[in-house]
Amino acid sequence: SEILIKAAKIGVGMIISKSAPTTLAVQLAHDLNITAIGFVRDDYFNIYSHPERVKQTEM
Template identity: 65%
Template sequence: MTQSTKRVFGSCCGKSRQFYFQNDMKTAKTAMSTLRITPNQCIALMEALQQQSDIFQKTGGVHNAALATPDHIFLQRSDIGRHNALDKLYGHALIQQQSLTNRVLIFSGRISSEILLKAAKMRISILLSKSAPTTLAIELARDLNMTTIGFIREKSFNVYSHPERMIK
């Protein structure tokens, strides 16, 4: 058995020397979902994420992560750390044995390669963020068949990968 020497470098939270061997991506799941979403749903879900976070409303100092259908949020978590907010969300879903197939992940923070890989392990096919993805996250999203939409603000956003899940 030979190990691939292709490396994927990521920079996150000061770990700029962290890398993954291509074989490490085997734990990530290629998105197979046929879930689709409209532009209005993307904007409405981001607005709902911000409105549902009382801590964010009071402080502006936390990250939020939520699981949703294209029409509504059913689980939301906040934390000062963006990774922690996502981990809390995923942990709760695992404990409750909730299926995450055909779910949308809504996120307030930057989409790093590490965040994207966590979403892939959750079997997420559509990832929405108020912030931007890194170049590496976009490349991974393309490889893992994930739709990544960022800079969702007011009436605009950018689709970075797999736009075929957008209903026009």
């Protein structure tokens, strides 16, 4: 959650991580207007907040 606060302070709009976020981090990302993407693998990922900002296409 601390990284989200720091990201918001410098204007970062999206955070991408290999791991899954906590419930608190998802809520905070939503409240801070940050798109949170986690559990990233070679061919998929999960969008936890603001999914309308991510355009997914077939590869």
